[in-house]
Amino acid sequence: MQFDPQGVAPDDLSHAGSVVDKAIEYMMDQKIAPISVASALLGGALGLLARTMDDRAIAGVLRNALMSVESGELREMRDQLPGGSQAL
The missing domain is CATH 1.20.5 (Single alpha-helices involved in coiled-coils or other helix-helix interfaces)
Incomplete structure (x- = not known):
């Protein structure tokens, strides 16, 4: 890797x-x-x-994940599913 x-x-x-x-x-x-x-x-x-990983690196990974949520990136993925957010 x-x-x-x-x-x-x-x-x-x-x-x-x-x-x-x-x-x-x-x-x-x-x-x-x-x-x-x-x-x-x-x-x-x-x-x-x-x-x-050390704690600082883990926090960075988690911050990136949170930024994806807050920016709407995950919502866009959900909305692309058949049936929109109702698919889950």
Whole structure:
């Protein structure tokens, strides 16, 4: 995995994203509630970050996520789903 100091995504990010998408699809097919799926993924991600990054770096990742929410980026993604925000 190659990290760029300028913040460019690592080469294997697309592959990791595909694996996570399949895991989400599987859990949804198992009728696991979306909030439970999201909470489990978030908890796992935070645990991985805690094992591999210092607190300052983790805070930066979380700030970037919050900025995505506040800027409307996630709302735009939700609105693109079939049925809009009702899809979840």
